[in-house]
Structures are given as structure tokens and as C-alpha cells.
Amino acid sequence: MSSSEIDNLAISTIRLLSVDQVAKANSGHPGAPLGLAPVSHFLWKQMNFNSKNPKWLNRDRFILSNGHSVALLYSLLHLFGYPLTLDDLSNFRQLGSKTPGHPESETPGIDVTTGPLGQGIANAVGLAIAQQYVAATFNEENFTISDNYTYAFLGDGCLMEGVSSEAMSLAGHLKLSKLIAIYDDNHISIDGSTDVAFTEDVTKRLESYGWNVIWVKDGNNDFSAIQSAIEEAKSSIDKPTLIKLTTKIGFGSLNEGTAGVHGSPLKPDDIKQLKTKFGFDPTKTFQVPQEVYGFYKNTTLKKGELANENWDKLVDDYQEAYPEKGQLLKRLISEQLPENWKSFLPTYKPGDKSLASRKLSEIVLQNIHQVLPELIGGSADLTGSNLTRWTNAVDFQPPSTGLGDYSGRYIRYGVREHAMGAIMNGIAAYGYNLKPYGGTFLNFVSYAAGALRLSALSGHPVIWVATHDSIGLGEDGPTHQPIETLAHFRAIPNLMVWRPADGNETSAAYLKAISTNKTPSVIALTRQNIPQLEGSSIEKALKGGYTLVKTEYPDIILVSTGSEVSLCVEAAKHLKEEKNINANVVSLPDFYSFDEQSDEYKLSVFPNGVPILSVEVLSTVGWSKYSHAQFGIDRFGASGPADELYEYFGFTIEGVSEKATKVVDYYKGKEIISPLNKPF
Ligand SMILES: Cc1ncc(C[n+]2csc(CCOP(=O)(O)OP(=O)(O)O)c2C)c(N)n1
Structure with a gap:
């Protein structure tokens, strides 16, 4: 089979597997998978991952920000050797199946849970930040510990959501050159043509954020343009890249190019003609030609397995070449916190000075940051109020700005609470036991509710340093004073909501928030001073x-x-x-x-x-x-x-x-x- 024949066969297989899943479930979204199959094939076949070891730390990350097209992702995971069988695919969207209605991070090969539009692209920014941090911290000459790319698919919907603007703007500022987003420019969302609500110039917008934008004018048929766009994006050294891929939603369907194929199963006649058109047996479902399995196995999978082996060896050799950093690297990989870290938490006795709990939180961070290089902090432009930055912290910034470097552990999120929440999810999802925390006023954590909910659902142990936690903030008034906020957060499953009463309780909150690897925390802290209580202790508060x-x-x-x-x-x-x-x-x-x-x-x-x-x-x-x-x-x-x-x-x-x-x-x-x- 010629290379173009196998490309075509693989693309058709991806398309039809996705369509069959949606048809069998009688529920789901066939349109985007049909349009995105070509770029998926070309992207995945060159990606670096090992499906036998889905958590390999230097794998390329892939985020499906337009999570409704998850049938596409399940097709890819199956074809690329992840543990999802054709039976799993035929159980799409069924209770208890391995193939739920939107991507969930428990599924091997799925890096983050997506579906609420805009979250995934912001998670991807977090993953790319984490990659740069790990690279800047550990890479040495001849020892490239981290150099993976972060790829994200996103649609018009993601770009309409404000959180994508927040996150992509920051990504441009941070010059995250290993971040590559592929925009499915199909001009359709649920209400029909994007003419009704989304007519901005995405290219100009992203360029103004500091991104490269590459336009592939025919994402349905121009395979060589798709491949060269990916190569060009990978060669960027100072900017993230958006590939604007113009496609036809539902490509090949009788209703292609219409909102009708966005979120409804194709009709049996339509599926029949589609299969015939792509050279498949119209009477059969879930067909995978052996050549397609064989092709991916002998190319992508072989290459990925070898890369993983080489990386393991590199990490071993690193121990000898750089013993001190090697130990740290090993510890982070094993996801163990240093044994003695808890002893750095401050304790207090009655009569010790009254302090605002935001100040008590600052003292915790000041005390523990040195023993915990996994701690990566920041604030949404309220550093001086949240007290989130330890003395002499290095900012995470592109070195060219002269404001910091990529080994810095303090992120200036700007006034972008929602993106901060989603970016923290991405940082936590990267691995190495990274522990992101972010500061803002408690009332404005609500701005990030979409991301916070996903932290809890996915079990990302991110920490919100939420200061100014009540009417006690005073003069700023009711716009800033939380009322319903804690009731809302306490109702979110798998979320710790701490409101410590003194220094010992503040230390306890951090102890639990940092120790867990499955539960996020909101730590609500006062602006005003509070006394150290008689009878409190870290141990009691942990209960x-x-x-x-x-x-x-x-x-x-x-x-x-x-x-x-x-x-x-x-x-x-x-x-x-x-x-x-x-x-x-x-x-x-x-x-x-x-x-x-x-x-x-x-x-x-x-x-x-x-x-x-x-x-x-x-x-x-x-x-x-x-x-x-x-x-x-x-x-x-x-x-x-x-x-x-x-x-x-x-x-x-x-x-x-x-x-x-x-x-x-x-x-x-x-x-x-x-x-x-x-x-x-
Ligand atoms: C935050 C959020 N709001 C609304 C939805 C419901 N929704 C799912 S897909 C979609 C339209 C997305 O359009 P687009 O990104 O262009 O996807 P395509 O039509 O290309 O598949 C909407 C509104 C959602 N998933 N998330």
C-alpha cells in the first residue's frame, strides 16, 4: 500500500469508527470527528507517546478542548493501542462503560477531562507551563528530560468562551512555543452558522496575543498542507502556534456543512452512503482494516516505545551525572513529598501575635517553599493582597523579558481568575506531583467556578489561596464580600473548603491540601487580624x-x-x-x-x-x-x-x-x- 493509500484508509477508519459509536449509542456528536479525522491522523502518527505506558512523563500531551467530539478520541485511542477495545467503543455513552459521553481523565490516554468548552485549551496552557518549568529545572546538555509538545484541538465554541481568551493571551505573553492549538474552523456551532454570533477575525486576535497563526485553507483534502503546518508549528521557538484548519463539519455526510451533523447521530441511509463513499462495507460496523493497525503499530507505537525506553535510561544516567538534581527528579517522578516537609509548618500558642490568616498563609508558604520545589504559586494580580509570593521568589517568565525565567515558580496570572483555575488544573495534570496554588479574593474564585468544578471532578489537588473572605474585608463593600460563596463550594463534591481560625488551623489546611493527590482545596483567609486560639492544634484541625x-x-x-x-x-x-x-x-x-x-x-x-x-x-x-x-x-x-x-x-x-x-x-x-x- 502506498503511503497516501494508507493515510486515506486510516482517515476513513477514524471517521467511520466515530460515526458508528454515535450511531450505536444513538447519542453524540459525529460532525467534528468527520471534519477532524485527517488532522488527527497526521498529528497522532507523528506524536511521541507510548500507549503501553500512558503516563510516560515526556509524552506529547493531547487535549480535546472541543470535548463533545470524544468519539474521535476513542477511535484514536483504540487504533493507537490504548486499552480501549471495539466493544468499549460500541458501548459509547453507556452507564459504566469505559467510553463516557465526554473525555474523562481516568481513561488511559486522556490527559484532562473536557467538555465544558474553553477549559481544555486553558488546561493545555497549564500543561505547557509545567513542561517549560520541568525543562528549565532539569534539562542539561545531553540530558533533555523534558521536551514534549502540548497539542490541543478546539472549536468555535472554545474560542467564544472567555476563558480561552484569558488563557491564550497569557500563553502568548509567556511565549509557550511548545503549545500547538488546532482550531476546527468549520463555521458551525449548535445554533447554526457562526455568522449569527461569532464573526471576529480569529487570526488577528491570536496574532495580537503573540501567537503564530498558520492557516490550512482546506483541512478536508490538503494533506500536505496539514503536515507542513504541524512541522512549521513544531519549529517555533518563541511563540505558541494556532493552526487555523478550515474544515467541513460532517465531511462526507449528506448533511455536511450544517448544524444538523453537530450533535445528532447520522441516519442509517447517510451512514450507508458514507461507508460506500469511503470504500467500506456498508453492512458492517466498527470495521478496522488490519493494515491500519499494522501501520500505526510499526510506526508511531514502535517509535514511542523506544523513546520511552531511552528516556528511562536517560533519567537513570542523570542520577550519576547530576546526583543532587537527580535525586529531586526521582522524588518528583515517584510523587513522594519529602519526609520532613511537615516539620516546616509553623505552629502557634495562645498569646502569640494576632495576625490576619492571609499573613499566616504567607508564613506557611515562606517556610515550606524551599523544601517543596513541586509548589508552583501565583496570583491573579493580587499578590500584595493575597500574600502569595515568598521573599525573593523568581517569576515564571520568558527569559527574554528580563522579568524572570522558566525555572521560576511564581506565575503572574494577570486578572484572569478563570484561566488561573484551568491552568492550575493543567499544571497538576502534567505529573511530577506538581502542586499549583493561586491567589485571589474569595469572592472572585466564583469567576473560576467552571474550572474549580473540574478540579474536583478530575481530582486535581490544586489550592486556592482565597483571601478577603467575608464582610471583614470592610470598605470594598458588597461587590467584594462573599456571601453565598462557601455554601456553593461546600456543595461541590470532592472539594476541601477550609476557613481556618488561627495559625495552627492555617498550617493544618496546607498540610492536608498539599498531602492529597486527589482533592482540590479552597483556603478562605481573612484580611483582618485574628488571635491565636487556646486549645487549637494542627492535629485537631486536621479532623x-x-x-x-x-x-x-x-x-x-x-x-x-x-x-x-x-x-x-x-x-x-x-x-x-x-x-x-x-x-x-x-x-x-x-x-x-x-x-x-x-x-x-x-x-x-x-x-x-x-x-x-x-x-x-x-x-x-x-x-x-x-x-x-x-x-x-x-x-x-x-x-x-x-x-x-x-x-x-x-x-x-x-x-x-x-x-x-x-x-x-x-x-x-x-x-x-x-x-x-x-x-x-
Ligand atoms: C461551557 C459550555 N457551554 C455550552 C456547551 C454545550 N455545547 C456543546 S458543543 C457546543 C457548540 C460548539 O460549537 P463548536 O465548537 O463550533 O463545535 P462543532 O460544531 O464544530 O462541533 C455547545 C454550545 C458546552 N459543552 N460547554
């Missing part, structure tokens, strides 16, 4: 909740977080002195970690027979899980000095005591069952 003030026969439990815990401690004293009411105080810095504890422990903190009042200057939504009555703020905040705001909203010693007294009076003589005592 997510604990009794801070214990009385022998409590009349009430005050449960609280962050800056209101010390207020509750004072209110408890006041209640005893003024009303002879015995109050326990429970600090509950993280619901997620508390929920992981045994029932016995949880009921020891919140036993039957004692009414519980929650106290937090945020929405009360969610607190009924742990309390009988809730004192919070179920309206927007206001602008003014923090002290005055606390008083205005009643969060004073007297205000909390008054609410507590009402709760005690209300429950007098009534049977009280702990809210944690439930049938299931």
Missing part, C-alpha cells in the same frame, strides 16, 4: 472540626469557622458570666475533612441533647447539617470599616450571646437530637 472550648454540662454548642471562632470563644465566656449558660465552642474549619471522621467522633463533637447554633458571617445555607439554628448573613454585605460591619450585622459578643440565649430558651424541655444522628 476538620473539633471541640475547642469544652464545658462539663453544655447548655449549647456554638459552632463556627475562621474569624468568628474567637468571637464565639468570647461569647461563651460572656454567656457564663452573665447568664450562667455553659457553652461549648466547636471550630469546624473544613466540612469535607470532618465528614470523613467516624460517626463516633462526629457525635462526640455534636452529641444528642445539646442545641447547636452555627455562627458564620456568610450565607447560612448548608449549616443545618451541623446545627439546629443558624446565625449568618443571608443578604449582601455593605461598605464600611470591618468593625462597624460586624456590629451592624450583630456579630458582636452581645449579639452572639443574645442569639445563643434564644436557642437555649427555645429548646428548654424539648428532646434534642443531634443533626448528625440520621437514618443514613
Whole structure:
């Protein structure tokens, strides 16, 4: 078979496997796979990966940002030797199958979960940043530890989403030359022609971001233009590249070029004519000519396996040539944190200076950054407020800017919270146990909710340093004061939401956030000073909740977080002195970690027979899980000095005591069952 014959056969196989998956499931998106099959074939056949070892660290990364075209990706994974069988493909979109409706990162060969448009391209920027960092940290003459490319497919939809602008703008600034995005310029989205909503000049836009743009005018038929565009993109040394690939959605279908093929299975007659047109048996499904398997096996797969072997050897030799860095490299590859790192976390005792918890967070970062080169920080233009940058940190910047270099571990994200979240996901997905953290005001983490949700769904252990966590930020007012934010975040599965009450709890939050390799964290921190509490410790806080003030026969439990815990401690004293009411105080810095504890422990903190009042200057939504009555703020905040705001909203010693007294009076003589005592 000539090389053009095998190219054509492989492309048709990719097309028809994708169409068959969607037809069998009677659900999915056949249009983009039909248009993108040629570029997929030419891109993947030259990519460097080892499907027998899908996690090989120097593999080229491939991100399907237009995740709805996942049938295409499953076809590629199958043909290129990943553990997805034709049976798996024929179970597309079925419950429990290995081929869910959008790409999920548990699938071998899938680097990140995509589907919400725009996320994937921003993840790709994170992957490319991580690659540059690893290369700058470890590469030496004759020892290229990292030189992989990051490829991403994206469509009109991704480019319409704001997060792609944020991320691609930053990628241009950072001159991420090993990032190559392929834009499926097919002029169609769900509502029809892009003429109705998306008429900007993408080339000019991307060029202004600092990207190379290469236009392949006929992405359906001009195979040599596709191949030379890929080669040209790979040779870039100072810019990321966008290949604008003009294609026809649903190429070959009777409805090609229309929105009708975007997200509906092709009709049986259409599939029949398509198979006939491409020289396949129209009566058969899921056909793969042996020549196609053989071709990929003898070219791409052989080359990838060998490259992986050589890389393993290179890493071994590196140990001898560069013993110190070699040890670090080995440790990062093994995803083990240094044994002693926890001893660098600061601890506090009562009477130590009152500090804002954002300052306590800064002290943690200051103390641990040297032992943890896997920590890569940054802020969305709020460095001085978030206190996220340790002294003398090197910025991650192209060396040509004179502002830093690629071994720098501090990323200036600019005012791009959403991209920061998605980029952190990409950094975490790169491997080497990299631990990205990013700072902004807590209220603006909501801007990144799309990325945060995917951190949790995919299990990327990224850390949000979320300062200015309440009305306590004061004068900036209700636009900046979070209210519903923590209720929202606490409702996201697999997300730790820490609101530490002092220095020990702040250290505990970091300890857990950095130790996990599957759960992201939001650490909500104050702008204003808070005291170091009597009775707190890292160990207790790691449980997510604990009794801070214990009385022998409590009349009430005050449960609280962050800056209101010390207020509750004072209110408890006041209640005893003024009303002879015995109050326990429970600090509950993280619901997620508390929920992981045994029932016995949880009921020891919140036993039957004692009414519980929650106290937090945020929405009360969610607190009924742990309390009988809730004192919070179920309206927007206001602008003014923090002290005055606390008083205005009643969060004073007297205000909390008054609410507590009402709760005690209300429950007098009534049977009280702990809210944690439930049938299931
Ligand atoms: C954030 C987000 N909003 C909406 C959707 C639903 N959606 C899926 S595909 C699509 C249109 C995408 O158009 P395009 O990228 O041009 O894909 P093509 O039609 O070329 O397949 C939309 C709106 C989504 N997946 N993610």
C-alpha cells in the first residue's frame, strides 16, 4: 500500500469508527470527528507517546478542548493501542462503560477531562507551563528530560468562551512555543452558522496575543498542507502556534456543512452512503482494516516505545551525572513529598501575635517553599493582597523579558481568575506531583467556578489561596464580600473548603491540601487580624472540626469557622458570666475533612441533647447539617470599616450571646437530637 493509500484508509477508519459509536449509542456528536479525522491522523502518527505506558512523563500531551467530539478520541485511542477495545467503543455513552459521553481523565490516554468548552485549551496552557518549568529545572546538555509538545484541538465554541481568551493571551505573553492549538474552523456551532454570533477575525486576535497563526485553507483534502503546518508549528521557538484548519463539519455526510451533523447521530441511509463513499462495507460496523493497525503499530507505537525506553535510561544516567538534581527528579517522578516537609509548618500558642490568616498563609508558604520545589504559586494580580509570593521568589517568565525565567515558580496570572483555575488544573495534570496554588479574593474564585468544578471532578489537588473572605474585608463593600460563596463550594463534591481560625488551623489546611493527590482545596483567609486560639492544634484541625472550648454540662454548642471562632470563644465566656449558660465552642474549619471522621467522633463533637447554633458571617445555607439554628448573613454585605460591619450585622459578643440565649430558651424541655444522628 502506498503511503497516501494508507493515510486515506486510516482517515476513513477514524471517521467511520466515530460515526458508528454515535450511531450505536444513538447519542453524540459525529460532525467534528468527520471534519477532524485527517488532522488527527497526521498529528497522532507523528506524536511521541507510548500507549503501553500512558503516563510516560515526556509524552506529547493531547487535549480535546472541543470535548463533545470524544468519539474521535476513542477511535484514536483504540487504533493507537490504548486499552480501549471495539466493544468499549460500541458501548459509547453507556452507564459504566469505559467510553463516557465526554473525555474523562481516568481513561488511559486522556490527559484532562473536557467538555465544558474553553477549559481544555486553558488546561493545555497549564500543561505547557509545567513542561517549560520541568525543562528549565532539569534539562542539561545531553540530558533533555523534558521536551514534549502540548497539542490541543478546539472549536468555535472554545474560542467564544472567555476563558480561552484569558488563557491564550497569557500563553502568548509567556511565549509557550511548545503549545500547538488546532482550531476546527468549520463555521458551525449548535445554533447554526457562526455568522449569527461569532464573526471576529480569529487570526488577528491570536496574532495580537503573540501567537503564530498558520492557516490550512482546506483541512478536508490538503494533506500536505496539514503536515507542513504541524512541522512549521513544531519549529517555533518563541511563540505558541494556532493552526487555523478550515474544515467541513460532517465531511462526507449528506448533511455536511450544517448544524444538523453537530450533535445528532447520522441516519442509517447517510451512514450507508458514507461507508460506500469511503470504500467500506456498508453492512458492517466498527470495521478496522488490519493494515491500519499494522501501520500505526510499526510506526508511531514502535517509535514511542523506544523513546520511552531511552528516556528511562536517560533519567537513570542523570542520577550519576547530576546526583543532587537527580535525586529531586526521582522524588518528583515517584510523587513522594519529602519526609520532613511537615516539620516546616509553623505552629502557634495562645498569646502569640494576632495576625490576619492571609499573613499566616504567607508564613506557611515562606517556610515550606524551599523544601517543596513541586509548589508552583501565583496570583491573579493580587499578590500584595493575597500574600502569595515568598521573599525573593523568581517569576515564571520568558527569559527574554528580563522579568524572570522558566525555572521560576511564581506565575503572574494577570486578572484572569478563570484561566488561573484551568491552568492550575493543567499544571497538576502534567505529573511530577506538581502542586499549583493561586491567589485571589474569595469572592472572585466564583469567576473560576467552571474550572474549580473540574478540579474536583478530575481530582486535581490544586489550592486556592482565597483571601478577603467575608464582610471583614470592610470598605470594598458588597461587590467584594462573599456571601453565598462557601455554601456553593461546600456543595461541590470532592472539594476541601477550609476557613481556618488561627495559625495552627492555617498550617493544618496546607498540610492536608498539599498531602492529597486527589482533592482540590479552597483556603478562605481573612484580611483582618485574628488571635491565636487556646486549645487549637494542627492535629485537631486536621479532623476538620473539633471541640475547642469544652464545658462539663453544655447548655449549647456554638459552632463556627475562621474569624468568628474567637468571637464565639468570647461569647461563651460572656454567656457564663452573665447568664450562667455553659457553652461549648466547636471550630469546624473544613466540612469535607470532618465528614470523613467516624460517626463516633462526629457525635462526640455534636452529641444528642445539646442545641447547636452555627455562627458564620456568610450565607447560612448548608449549616443545618451541623446545627439546629443558624446565625449568618443571608443578604449582601455593605461598605464600611470591618468593625462597624460586624456590629451592624450583630456579630458582636452581645449579639452572639443574645442569639445563643434564644436557642437555649427555645429548646428548654424539648428532646434534642443531634443533626448528625440520621437514618443514613
Ligand atoms: C461551557 C459550555 N457551554 C455550552 C456547551 C454545550 N455545547 C456543546 S458543543 C457546543 C457548540 C460548539 O460549537 P463548536 O465548537 O463550533 O463545535 P462543532 O460544531 O464544530 O462541533 C455547545 C454550545 C458546552 N459543552 N460547554
